[in-house]
Amino acid sequence: MAVKATTIALLLAAGALAADVTSAPTFHKNVLPILQDHCQECHRPGEIGPFSMMSYQEVRPWAKSIRQAVVSKKMPPWHADDAHSAKMSNDRSLSKDEIDVLTAWADAGAPAGDPKDAPAPRRFPEGWNIGKPDVVLDLGTDFKVPAKGAVEYTLFLAHTNFTEDKWISAVEVRPSQRSVVHHIVVHVRPPGSTHWSYLKIGEPYPESIMPKETPVNRPPQSDRSVLTFTPNQDEWLAEYFPGSNGFVAPPGKAKLIPAGSDIIFQMHYTPNGKETVDRSTIGLVFAKEPPTERIFNVGLNNMSLRIPPGESHHRVDTNIVIPNDVTLARITPHMHLRGSGFGLEVTYPSGERESILEVPRFDFNWQMTYVLDKPKLLPKGTKVHMTAYYDNSPNNKYNPDPSKEIYWGEQSWDEMITGFFDMTIPLSADPSKVLPAPMRAAAPAQTAAR
Numbered sequence: 001m002a003v004k005a006t007t008i009a010l011l012l013a014a015g016a017l018a019a020d021v022t023s024a025p026t027f028h029k030n031v032l033p034i035l036q037d038h039c040q041e042c043h044r045p046g047e048i049g050p051f052s053m054m055s056y057q058e059v060r061p062w063a064k065s066i067r068q069a070v071v072s073k074k075m076p077p078w079h080a081d082d083a084h085s086a087k088m089s090n091d092r093s094l095s096k097d098e099i100d101v102l103t104a105w106a107d108a109g110a111p112a113g114d115p116k117d118a119p120a121p122r123r124f125p126e127g128w129n130i131g132k133p134d135v136v137l138d139l140g141t142d143f144k145v146p147a148k149g150a151v152e153y154t155l156f157l158a159h160t161n162f163t164e165d166k167w168i169s170a171v172e173v174r175p176s177q178r179s180v181v182h183h184i185v186v187h188v189r190p191p192g193s194t195h196w197s198y199l200k201i202g203e204p205y206p207e208s209i210m211p212k213e214t215p216v217n218r219p220p221q222s223d224r225s226v227l228t229f230t231p232n233q234d235e236w237l238a239e240y241f242p243g244s245n246g247f248v249a250p251p252g253k254a255k256l257i258p259a260g261s262d263i264i265f266q267m268h269y270t271p272n273g274k275e276t277v278d279r280s281t282i283g284l285v286f287a288k289e290p291p292t293e294r295i296f297n298v299g300l301n302n303m304s305l306r307i308p309p310g311e312s313h314h315r316v317d318t319n320i321v322i323p324n325d326v327t328l329a330r331i332t333p334h335m336h337l338r339g340s341g342f343g344l345e346v347t348y349p350s351g352e353r354e355s356i357l358e359v360p361r362f363d364f365n366w367q368m369t370y371v372l373d374k375p376k377l378l379p380k381g382t383k384v385h386m387t388a389y390y391d392n393s394p395n396n397k398y399n400p401d402p403s404k405e406i407y408w409g410e411q412s413w414d415e416m417i418t419g420f421f422d423m424t425i426p427l428s429a430d431p432s433k434v435l436p437a438p439m440r441a442a443a444p445a446q447t448a449a450r
């Protein structure tokens with residue numbers, strides 16, 4: 001009898017213990033689904049995350065760092081303040097509940113749980129994220145990235161050889177060596193453009209030997225808040241930054257590459273301690289049917305910026321009025337090493353104001369594109385206010401020289417403020433009339449030697 005009572009007591013105790021353990025989140029049941037949704041895109045073999053998060057064995061040693069990274073919001077990388085931004089479809093930030101699960105799991109000693117509770121593994125496309133491209137173009141030459149030192153922005157030219165206009169429904173820019181590619185911007189240059197006329201196939205052009213087309217590194221002469229839209233000169237087509245997965249247009253929408261256009265790769269390399277050879281590529285998927293709307297890219301710049309030495313919170317405002325109805329779909333804030341904050345706000349013709357994007361901790365190392373979950377119609381007369389903040393103080397650990405006054409320039413030690421915006425308009429509208437007047441500094445008056 002006594003024996004039996006003890007057994008029952010033990011069984012009860014064991015039951016209570018089991019209940020305790022099952023109430024703590026386990027890897028397989030609670031943690032893995034979060035990692036699949038928010039982390040594995042970068043934390044798996046071949047991607048930029050410094051360790052893989054595919055299995056319990058791989059993740060277990062990192063439990064404490066994961067706790068710290070998610071509580072401090074360092075990971076996953078997402079720098080918008082969601083409370084003051086429109087909903088973004090590529091928002092990868094964690095909810096409070098998800099952060100609580102990861103924290104409770106780490107605090108409970110990172111239990112594995114039952115592998116039978118695990119979700120099916122997430123499948124990632126091998127190679128291209130956008131599906132098989134119809135055309136792949138590359139830099140035209142191997143580029144040797146030195147082991148150390150700074151590499152200037154370098155341009156490369158590729159011919160599309162398109163004999164007819166092409167509608168592009170998906171595009172992806174892929175470094176061949178992710179460890180040395182900081183970011184890439186790819187432009188389309190239509191025939192007849194005089195922009196970058198000195199580029200030749202297979203010949204990398206470092207920025208310092210290029211003829212200057214914009215006032216670089218000298219004090220501004222006048223207010224230069226400009227909306228750059230020069231589709232007859234060039235247009236931003238696509239970008240790569242760590243974690244970017246290519247662009248797939250919504251149904252019925254596409255980007256245009258006119259017949260005979262060229263592709264310009266603007267490469268930003270960062271040496272990683274070992275000489276590395278890169279030959280980045282771009283893949284294009286043609287629209288299966290003609291679109292009803294065209295997506296095109298404009299840049300809103302303020303070339304009159306002037307950042308005093310040592311200033312820790314210098315604000316630059318840029319304002320324009322939208323001259324015709326357009327729909328805003330994607331936003332890429334672009335600043336350099338001193339960039340510390342970004343805001344985009346609109347005032348509709350009705351007087352209503354809306355904050356579209358607020359990036360309180362801009363991070364140069366994460367050039368990110370924010371994709372509006374619901375594109376915003378900006379009717380004619382909408383005022384667009386763009387705000388940028390810079391930290392030119394010694395407290396900014398990326399600051400190359402806090403003692404210098406800083407002006408507009410394309411190198412990362414100079415500064416820029418550009419909001420790159422993907423806009424859509426009906427196919428029947430002419431984009432050069434929708435956003436008229438190329439308001440940038442004139443391209444050099446020389447004939448294209450192509």
Ligand code: HEC
Binds near residue numbers: 039040043062
């Ligand atoms: C867009 C790519 C990307 C995503 C998504 C991502 N990471 Fe990372 N992660 C990185 C990169 C790159 C690094 C190394 C550089 C750095 O620390 O910024 C890193 C570093 C880390 C580190 C080491 C931090 C440190 O301080 O050394 C941890 C822990 C981490 N990530 C956890 C996570 C978790 C957890 C998630 C998902 C909730 C996640 N990451 C999502 C790219 C990513």
